[in-house]
Amino acid sequence: MGELLRVESVSKRFGGVVALDKVSFSVDEGELIAIIGPNGSGKTTLFNVINGILKPDEGRVYFLGRDITGLPPYARVRLGIARTFQVPRPWPGLSVLENIAIGALFGSGGRGLGVAEALSQARNIIRVVGLEGKAEVLAGQLTAPEKKLLELARAIAMKPRLLLLDEIVAGMSPKDADRVVDTVRKVRDEYGITVVSMVEHVMRVVARFAERVIVMHQGRILLEGSPHEVLRHPKVVEVYLGVAP
Amino acid sequence: MEVGQIFATILYGTLIGVIYGVATVGLNVIFGVLRIVNVGHGAFIMVGAYTTLVLYGSLGVPPPITIAASILLGAVLGLITYYLVIKHLVDAPELATLIATFAIGILLQETVKAIYGSDTRGFSWNLGFAEVLNVNIVYSRLAAALLGLLLLIALYALIYRTKLGLAMRAVVQDKEGAMVVGINVDRIYALSYTLGIMITVASGSVLAIYLQSGIHPYMGEIYTLKGFVIAVMGGLGSIIGAFVAGVLFGLFENASYLILSQIEGIQPLVLTRSIAFLLLLTILLLKPTGLFRR
Amino acid sequence: MTVIDWFALRTSLKRAAPALALYTILLILYFAVPGKSQLIAQILFYAVLGQAFNIFMGMTGYVDFGYVAFLAAGAYGFSIAILLLSGVGGGWMFIPLGLLIAAIIAASLAGLVGAIALRLRGAYFAIATIGVNEGLRYLVEGLNILGGSIGLYIVKDMKELVGREGYQLAATTLADMLMFLLAGVAVLTTSLILSTRMGFALQAIREDEDAARALGINVTKYKIAAFMISGVLGGALGALNWALKGGVVEPAQVFLILYTVEAIVIVMLGGAGTLLGPIFGALIYIGLNFTSNVYIAPVLESAGIKATGLHLIILAPILLAVIIAAPQGLVGAIRSRAPSRLREIVV
Amino acid sequence: MGESRNQLLLAGAALLLAIIIIGAAFFILGDRGEEGATATETGAREGAEAGETPAEEVETLVIGAPLSLSGKYAKEGEMSLMGALAVVNWINDQGGIKVGGKTYKLEFIFYDDESNPDRVVSLVEKLIAEDNVNFLLAPYSSGLTAKAAPIAEKYGAIMLSHGGASDKIFTQGYEFIVQILTPASRYFVSVLDMVKAIDPEAKTVAIVYKESEFARTVAEGAKSYAESLGFEVVYFKSYPADAQDLTPVLQPLKDINPDVLIGGGHFADGQLLARQLYELGIKPKLIGLLVAPAIPDFYDNLGEAAEGIVYPSQWEPKVKYSPDNVPEGYEWYGPTVEEFIQYFKEVARERGKGDIMPSYHAADAGAAILFLAKAIEKAGSLDPEKVREAMNDLALYTFYGKLKIDPETGLQVGHDMVVGQWQNGKKVIVWPREASEADPLYPLPGYSG
């Protein structure tokens, strides 16, 4: 198990607001990591820097030992970095099947993939995430949790080595959330995909899901460790609740 | 190159530049607030030119006063087209508004044609001239540029010195922010669009006073095109940008003519058009937010 | 990747079938209805114009106001081929050679413009393309190249190449048949694109370009590819309709933005991104135009109402109504309300 | 919201459907209707007047035209229409034309081509194939004519070019296209001849023209003719089609100070050119402009700036062509100038245009009808080939002046242009001397020398 991703003292500011302040961490292959932190702590910005939508003001990002700081998003996807969005962004006018097939076609496994295979892979993945029966429905007509699942399915179809999940269970009922967490674990085990997820609040999910937790606050990494250590850490409780209970 | 020639280039480049500026700000006001590119822009300019033509030509109303009539007519046209069409398309895809404003333009052109015919018309409002360095300084053109400048100052004052203007700028910057401070965003949309149309129609009057000829139903098309170039130069949505870019564009056109006319075997005034659009592409590529934006 | 993707081929044929059937009906009408062949050819021209334009606008959501420049490039390319051949001979070779040069010039123009302007979005892109079209026109006139403002006259040269009768045939029936062929090519190209990874990429770009980028689609590459395909088809159309059929290529005519606008109207009437849309759009647009012009105007005329230019006054409100009520166009409206099976056919 | 949107959608769909159905109905019924009305295979139809003149069988001969009634040539198109109708009415009032023992009255059918070459083709085909027209007035401009020509030739119909002054189109080897007006390359011939004749001192010529097919052909023709007369062309510059400000291109003339300035293009730019020459104080001995000054409201629009400007004209209402001065080898046909104007005014009134005078575009179209009618009579047949042949030998003298074509190309060689000038707010013919009403005002008032 080697190192997959390394982020080295990355900073990013917007106007007068510092979104990321010299953030460094690394991810090993096969890990399940949760990045937690309250709203506005810089998680989304961090994700955008990792997948190339934003360029950091300073610092570098390495993937499989290669400096990818300057690479455009699609090139990173080819290398095997996939992501989902916090507010799901499926292509609303295309069907569920088509959405996933596009993931298969343009993901890291998509080179030379025919449309027919892409569609049949998409059908398999629909089963894995439990969207059976929705294949022909336009993505715009799905319910919110379904859209989240579709995002996950699309990302899985891309056969990434690293999957970045942005608030994958926000707004879900505990039952739905458990289902998604199980699916993600299954995906990690079956496909060998490393998963980094950001989770804001649902600590139960974090505990169930992550092997390592990174806590962000104010654009910095507050601490990292196992869920057990981190979730009980007074600093974390303070960040979330304001003062120690 | 004669001194007079250079003087004429600067003088008339600046004067037509001011006119270009006035004829572009309307486009910018509407784009700035509503994010709509008014492809029918030129048709509204044409309407203004006809207003002056008809009021001066047949009723003898002094041309500067016809500008007031144009402003009124612009208000009426603006409100009608806003509530009938634009209002329904504010959140529609860009494509829809491009086509809708184009259709409004056609409708205006064909209506004016149905009423006044397709003849090219003009009028004569002669104020005399002064001769400097063997260049005639035509007073009516000076007057038109001054009137245009007045319009621009009025618009500037409206946008930067009044509450309505402040509200408009607020909507430009953050629509939701404007909502939460109690600005009726729909109303600001209607007013900004109408204001844009008013100044555009008025600029048609100014243009008519400047040129006094070449008034026909399709005369506006070239101003739509040049308006785009100038608007992009100054930064789509920026008022001062439009004015400065207008003047620069007028000077640029005239100066590039001066240079091109030294080359044998080409047609310099025709080529200035190409160069203008080349300029547009360059600006779009290097600084799509316009030359004067941070 | 060298293997033929039979699946894509099959789906694309299935997709293309209704449009091809409609063109076949037009072809039959072309020969069957006396005295209306040119009306049908005109509908055909606009249908192909819409079809070619749609490959880019319909699939990516970008509006190229300067699209007519591709038709102009094709017309000039075709004429250049004829002027090269005249004096040398080569007879009927002028058509394939002309189309080849037309395609090459249109493709290069598309590649160049695409590489520059496709970095822009929305209104900025639309404005930039107007700039390209106008800039080219005044370049031709100002530098006095390619015949300058007078343009290129190639009727005489075509007559020299294939004789009087030959030219007669080439400029009428043959040109129209080639246009039908081009229509078929346009439909098949569109449906093939739709059925391959490129189609998926383009649709993703149209639906949400940022999401597409984040998902690893090389957005620029696909946009330029679609732009070039659309441009080449436009070039061939310009070559056939203006150079071969018209015999005169005059800048004031071939760079006329009106044609782009008509293309937009047709695509919007019919429905952007659909295969049948442009055909219905052209039928409605030209049908309305011809009917009001040839049948209604004379009746009004004899009743003392001067009705010329009427169709534009009618067309503009109809266009506005379509945009407000059914922004996806006629076929688009059917498509979005249809069950998924039908949707596949209507595409 | 959603519901009203659906209703709008439904209404829109219903509207479109209705249009398609109506269109389709016309499409199918249109054919049948026309076929039913066709009387003979020659293309003549039984006219409505047939019943009124039972003594002699009068048939109808249909002449058709795609006319630019909207779009950029709309003004010219409207004038052409009224000019053609005026002459058609005159011929019919004379009892029509006699062809091989039969008498035909003329009927004029026209459709609006929107100044658009893509419309022209289907309209020409409709005229020929459905309205059974064998004789056509060509559309305006060479682009439109070129597009119409293959179809006309395919069906073997004759086209008379009344609005296209282009030279180039007649070098393309068309058989059935015949030109009525003086070609563009010879537009300024009379003006330059006039200067040569009245002012041997004049040496320098400046040419400023609109960059368009027509104006450039004129400008280049004028340049070579001027040089052949011994003038020196000192300035030869153009401006783009829809220029708004010509100051850059005009200002240098103030220093160059040529003797003669000619050029222009069409209506819009011509007015602009005249105004800006005046404003910028550019006063050569003579200013000659294309097209624009021939229009009656030129002076209304420009006032003093129009004074003294000359223009070449295909025709003027005050020309002195009459049956009394028929030149050697020509034969008179058609209305007198006064009759033409009278018929024209009647048509204009009927069309709600009020009391207006014909422009030369009207005369061009009228002359085309005359030339055609005479050729048909001469041929004694409605067969286009025979009519075209008859045209080769035709030397006609009409209210429009001389008409004669080059048999090879169909190019007009007979017609001469006159030179008009604005003097004291009125158009007067100043050249050629034998046709002139007044002496040319020369040099221009205000010319400093």
Add this chain to the structure above:
Amino acid sequence: MTKQLLVVENLEAGYGEMQVLWGISLSVAERGISAVLGPNGAGKTTLLRAVAGIIRPWSGRITFSGEDVTLSPPHVKVGKGLVLVPEGRHLFPELSVEENLLLGAYTKLGRYNLEESLDLVYSVFPRLKERREQRAGTLSGGEQQMLAIGRALMARPTLLMLDEPSQGLAPKIAIEILDILQRLRGEWGLSILLVEQNIVKSLEIADYAYVIEQGRVVLEGEPEELSKKGDLIKAYLGI
């Protein structure tokens, strides 16, 4: 029973075809502070946007000062004194601090008291006075939040709704801002509807709290009660 200033009954709302709120009922007492807590994605922001009128409620009823304002557009609500400090602040970045504040006083009520309000806001947030000429976009996060609240105060609200005012702020500043809110209630007689992630602090200042999850109220009560239950922490953090 104190008088209720704002009453929301069975509110349903969402975006496009996606329903977010599934029948939420809550109220804010006159001069009271109600807190809305809940995990991300629970619908807190949507709730405030619907109450403020920025998105149109699908069904349900919103009563403000006894008046039905369910479908009133936002500018009408602001005019009545129902003012939102939105998530992400939505300042006018190119305008100066003072221009932002002036825009806050856009409504009739605000205009009438303009000078006084400006003085008051500057006295509450002296930092804003120092930076009155500065462009809003160049302010630090904390200052931007102060400006957003100050701007809202310019409208002379009777009810202030705040969406995560301490988001992205250092804990010290976050607490400072929440303290200011409490002061405002006392000095200005404001009623407050607060959506906040700093649970402890917000429960400290609130009189009543709601916990929402998946667009529904799952728990409500007075802060002491809720804290005692311990359910709150559980529901919120999922520990």
